[in-house]
Amino acid sequence: MDRQTVIQVSSLSKYYGANSAVEQVTLQVKEGELFGIIGTNGAGKSTLLELLTGLRQPDEGCVKVLNMDAELEAESLKEHIGIHLQNTSLVDKMTVREALDLFQSFYHKKNDLDAILDRLGLRPYEHKMVKRLSGGWQQRFALAITLVNDPKIIFLDEPTTGLDQQTRSEYWEILLELKSQGKTIVIATHDMGEAQRNCDRVAVMRKGKLVSCDSPQGLIARIPSGGLTMEAVYVHFALEQKNEPAFTLPHLAEWVSFAKFTDLRNSLSVISDR
């Protein structure tokens, strides 16, 4: 039997002046999926996540999450989702435990905080100030915050950016465990290798538009020149412009920016394969 659709996005647009941050995006996410969103800096990933979670209002179209309208029923929706956006530093001066207690007080439904601390390995840091945690532990702490209300869907905005390979792999392992517990996870990421290994489907954004959406293998199979990796998918779908050479100067700048987040050696081998 088909899995239930838990997120339905229909013709969604968000404009900032003349700039369309998200333009006519339509997609669905199924219950229990680990759903990736990729694209260059400024492609619209964060704005899309903000619209999905009801934190921003769309200019056109609509978002239904768990059969609730993300714009009109944001308060009710909040109870059922966990969100980790970029640059959330409100709780820097609290300890891990204090911050978890505070965030949990915002919800009716309450998860077992001790179990969260233990599972995410945060127990030794329970009484440490959040700002004193290393980058990897801060991201785990932020993931812990998303779990305080035992959400059905977790939204994550580039949580592994800047982390070393080992820390990233461990983070994705936790996501796989949450998925195995039935959680639906939507994650914006620049982490192509992990997206390829772990995501059920990936949406590729480019200049606010959804340019492709499929399983990693499905996306890879769509590359006419025959790439083998999500890095190649990124180059083909996220950077490609019709009627222009593949690597104009602006593209090169985007590529360099992307390469910051991925294995440069792999990236260069993708270029040399072209």
Ligand SMILES: Nc1ncnc2c1ncn2[C@@H]1O[C@H](COP(=O)(O)OP(=O)(O)OP(=O)(O)O)[C@@H](O)[C@H]1O
């Ligand atoms: N509050 C805002 N006001 C004006 N423009 C905005 C605002 N938020 C985003 N934008 C613009 O919307 C576009 C999409 O930005 P967004 O942050 O969603 O992209 P992104 O794919 O998440 O990028 P990154 O990978 O750098 O986080 C960009 O052109 C950005 O400058």
